[in-house]
Amino acid sequence: MKISDILNDPKFKISFEVFPPKKETSWDNVKEATEEIAKLNPAFMSVTYGAGGGTSRYTLDIAKNIESKFDFPMLTHLTCVSSDKEAVSRHIEEMKEAGIHNVMALRGDLTPELEATDRSKWAYTNAVQLVRQLREYDYDFCIGGACYPEVHPESSNQREDIKYLKEKVDAGVDFLTTQMFFDNNLFYNFLYKIREAGITVPILPGIMPITNANQVERAIKLSGSFMPQRFKSLVDKFGSNPDAMKQAGIIYATDQIIDLYANGITNIHVYSMNKPDVARGIKDNLSAILGKEFE
Ligand code: FAD
Numbered sequence: 001m002k003i004s005d006i007l008n009d010p011k012f013k014i015s016f017e018v019f020p021p022k023k024e025t026s027w028d029n030v031k032e033a034t035e036e037i038a039k040l041n042p043a044f045m046s047v048t049y050g051a052g053g054g055t056s057r058y059t060l061d062i063a064k065n066i067e068s069k070f071d072f073p074m075l076t077h078l079t080c081v082s083s084d085k086e087a088v089s090r091h092i093e094e095m096k097e098a099g100i101h102n103v104m105a106l107r108g109d110l111t112p113e114l115e116a117t118d119r120s121k122w123a124y125t126n127a128v129q130l131v132r133q134l135r136e137y138d139y140d141f142c143i144g145g146a147c148y149p150e151v152h153p154e155s156s157n158q159r160e161d162i163k164y165l166k167e168k169v170d171a172g173v174d175f176l177t178t179q180m181f182f183d184n185n186l187f188y189n190f191l192y193k194i195r196e197a198g199i200t201v202p203i204l205p206g207i208m209p210i211t212n213a214n215q216v217e218r219a220i221k222l223s224g225s226f227m228p229q230r231f232k233s234l235v236d237k238f239g240s241n242p243d244a245m246k247q248a249g250i251i252y253a254t255d256q257i258i259d260l261y262a263n264g265i266t267n268i269h270v271y272s273m274n275k276p277d278v279a280r281g282i283k284d285n286l287s288a289i290l291g292k293e294f295e
Pocket of ligand 1: 047048049050077078079104105106107108109110125126127128145146147152153154155160161162164165167168177178179180206
């Protein structure tokens with residue numbers, strides 16, 4: 001089933017993102033954690049892809065394992081900036097062989113090593129090139145793209161960022177997933193602006209539950225996300241108490257999701273960080289609040 005069909009269904013649903021093992025010795029742990037998350041019966045699950053190729057070989061393996069055991073589709077991420085056309089083509093063929101139809105087409109982050117090289121020699125500079133490549137195949141891909149309510153860190157302003165986002169969507173993106181955000185107003189403003197720019201595909205807000213204090217710095221560094229004072233106060237108060245911080249993070253994420261639901265958003269993507277207990281905590285909270293609407 002295509003993710004875009006799931007997103008067009010007006011029933012309220014959540015989906016979970018997981019990441020593949022970084023090395024072979026972690027395979028069993030990651031397999032077990034992702035299966036536990038799958039048992040929560042999300043609308044679908046996505047599996048990230050290592051930009052530098054480090055974890056990329058396991059992305060399809062995790063997706064295939066879950067798809068063989070559970071009755072919902074998988075979305076596999078694919079990045080291109082540190083690859084050449086042949087390597088990307090090979091990976092696309094492997095996806096086709098595995099029967100994967102849903103792909104998140106990403107550029108990937110720029111590493112200092114890559115940035116030190118001559119940009120004119122890169123096979124890919126932006127995700128739009130990967131979207132166009134995927135669309136050349138005689139295969140029914142459902143393609144997702146990333147978007148940034150707080151503007152991609154490399155963009156000089158939001159107008160430019162949305163202009164390139166429109167180009168990416170027009171190249172063949174079927175749905176968009178947002179970077180994490182911790183203030184829903186940023187998402188509502190962004191949604192208004194992209195709709196005004198003529199981007200009409202479904203958009204999936206990405207919610208990151210921050211359940212330990214160390215994650216905060218890393219999340220801000222990776223995403224450049226704005227941390228509301230309300231959230232900073234939680235971390236100040238509970239950051240040194242792991243159990244309390246975990247519950248506070250689950251409650252904050254649930255609160256964001258409930259606010260999105262109350263404002264008419266029916267699809268939510270949760271960055272589970274491979275933590276079944278956190279994913280379960282959010283799911284249980286939503287079931288308690290939404291009851292039958294969420295069964
Ligand atoms: P693009 O859409 O190419 O945008 C990157 C920058 O280039 C933006 O500033 C954009 O405005 C600009 N731009 C776009 N087109 C043009 C153009 N034609 N000319 C000039 N400038 C242009 N990373 C991973 O390594 N693995 C993952 O699995 C992964 N999953 C992600 C999932 C989501 C939902 C999100 C939001 C991010 C994910 N990332 C992942 C991180 C992502 O790779 C980085 O944020 C990366 O820096 C940008 O990727 P993109 O696909 O959004 O790039």
